[in-house]
Amino acid sequence: AFNELVFSGVQPTGNLHLGNYLGAIKRFVEMQNRDAQCLYCVVDMHAITLWQDPQALRGQIREVTAAFLAAGIDPRRSIVFNQSQVPAHAELAWIFNCVARIGWLNRMTQFKDKAGKDRENASVGLYAYPVLMAADILAYRATHVPVGEDQKQHLELTRDIAQKFNTDFAGSIMAHGHGEDGFFPVTEPLIGGPAARVMSLRDGAKKMSKSDASDNSRINLTDDQDLIAQKVRKAKTDPDPLPSEAEGLKGRPEADNLVGIYAALAETTREAVLAQYGGAQFSAFKGALVDLAVEKLSPINAEMKRLTADPGHIDAVLADGAARAEAIAAPTLDAVKDIVGF
Ligand code: ADP
Numbered sequence: 001a002f003n004e005l006v007f008s009g010v011q012p013t014g015n016l017h018l019g020n021y022l023g024a025i026k027r028f029v030e031m032q033n034r035d036a037q038c039l040y041c042v043v044d045m046h047a048i049t050l051w052q053d054p055q056a057l058r059g060q061i062r063e064v065t066a067a068f069l070a071a072g073i074d075p076r077r078s079i080v081f082n083q084s085q086v087p088a089h090a091e092l093a094w095i096f097n098c099v100a101r102i103g104w105l106n107r108m109t110q111f112k113d114k115a116g117k118d119r120e121n122a123s124v125g126l127y128a129y130p131v132l133m134a135a136d137i138l139a140y141r142a143t144h145v146p147v148g149e150d151q152k153q154h155l156e157l158t159r160d161i162a163q164k165f166n167t168d169f170a171g172s173i174m175a176h177g178h179g180e181d182g183f184f185p186v187t188e189p190l191i192g193g194p195a196a197r198v199m200s201l202r203d204g205a206k207k208m209s210k211s212d213a214s215d216n217s218r219i220n221l222t223d224d225q226d227l228i229a230q231k232v233r234k235a236k237t238d239p240d241p242l243p244s245e246a247e248g249l250k251g252r253p254e255a256d257n258l259v260g261i262y263a264a265l266a267e268t269t270r271e272a273v274l275a276q277y278g279g280a281q282f283s284a285f286k287g288a289l290v291d292l293a294v295e296k297l298s299p300i301n302a303e304m305k306r307l308t309a310d311p312g313h314i315d316a317v318l319a320d321g322a323a324r325a326e327a328i329a330a331p332t333l334d335a336v337k338d339i340v341g342f
Pocket residue numbers: 009010011012013019020021022023024146147148149150151195196197198199207208209210211
C-alpha cells in the first residue's frame with residue numbers, strides 16, 4: 001500500500017501545448033518518484049462539454065495517452081486510463097450533483113470564460129464539469145492532485161463536496177463502519193513551480209490555451225524544431241534587457257512568462273535563470289530558450305510520433321489502465337451507495 005494517491009487528468013481536445021506539459025504532464029512524471037499510487041486520466045467526458053468531432057476524438061484520446069507515455073509516465077508504475085471506460089466517474093458525479101449547491105457552481109470562473117456571452121446556449125455538462133472533476137478525484141479517494149493554477153477553484157469545489165458529503169452522511173458513514181475522519185479525504189491541490197500558469201506567447205495577459213485562435217500563441221507538443229524556434233523568436237517582449245532579480249519581472253508579464261518557461265524546462269528557478277541571463281537582451285535569451293526547448297521537447301515529439309503510429313499498443317495500455325482503475329473505484333462506489341442508502 002502507498003501513502004498517497006495522486007490523480008490528475010488532461011482533456012483530449014487537441015493542441016496539447018507547453019502549458020499542459022509544464023503545468024501538468026511534466027509534474028505527473030515527477031510524482032512517480034513519491035511513495036504514491038499515481039492515476040493519470042484522459043478525461044474524454046470533460047472534453048465533450050464543448051463540441052468534439054467524433055471522428056477526431058478517438059485520435060485525440062490516443063494523442064494525450066501518447067504524450068503521457070512519451071513524457072515519461074510509466075504505465076506499469078502509474079495507472080494510465082480513459083475516463084469513459086470507468087463508469088464510476090459518471091455514477092459518482094450524479095451523486096455529487098445532489099451534494100453540490102447551485103450557488104457553488106455559479107461562482108466558477110472557468111464556466112463564465114468558456115460559456116462566453118451566450119451562456120443560455122452552453123451545455124449543462126459545461127456547467128456541471130467541476131462536479132464531474134470532483135468525482136474523478138474522489139472515486140479514488142485521491143489525496144494529491146497536481147494541476148495548473150487555472151484549476152485552483154475547481155479543486156476548492158472538490159474539497160467542499162468531500163466535506164459536505166462527510167457532514168451530510170456522517171451518521172451513515174459511521175454506521176457503515178468508516179472512521180470519524182469521514183469517508184472522503186480533503187484533497188490537497190499541488191499547484192506550483194515556475195510554470196503553474198504559462199501565458200500566451202502573443203499576449204502576456206492571457207493563459208496559453210488549446211482554444212486560442214492564434215497557433216503562434218502556444219508551443220504545441222507536436223511542433224517540430226523549426227516551428228518552436230519561429231514561435232519563440234516571434235514571442236512578444238518589451239524592449240528592456242532581462243533584470244538580474246525576480247523582483248524586476250513585476251509589471252513585465254511577457255518577460256516573466258519566458259523566464260518562467262525557461263526555469264521550468266531547466267528544472268530551476270526564475271532567480272537562477274536571472275543570475276545567468278540578467279542584463280542580456282531578449283534576442284540572446286530567446287536563442288538560449290529555443291535551444292533548451294528543442295532539447296527538452298524534441299525527444300517527446302519523436303516518441304509521440306512513434307507511439308501514435310501503433311494505436312493498438314495505446315489502446316492496450318488504456319484497457320489495462322481502465323481495469324486497474326476500476327478495481328480501485330468500484331469498491332469506493334459500492335461503499336458510497338451503501339452510505340447514501342441505495
Ligand atoms: P486546457 O486548459 O489547455 O484546455 P486541460 O483543461 O486539459 O487543458 O488542462 C490539463 C492540465 O494542464 C490542467 O492541470 C491544467 O491546469 C494545465 N494547464 C492548462 N493550461 C495551462 C497553462 N497555460 N499553464 C499551466 N498549466 C496549464
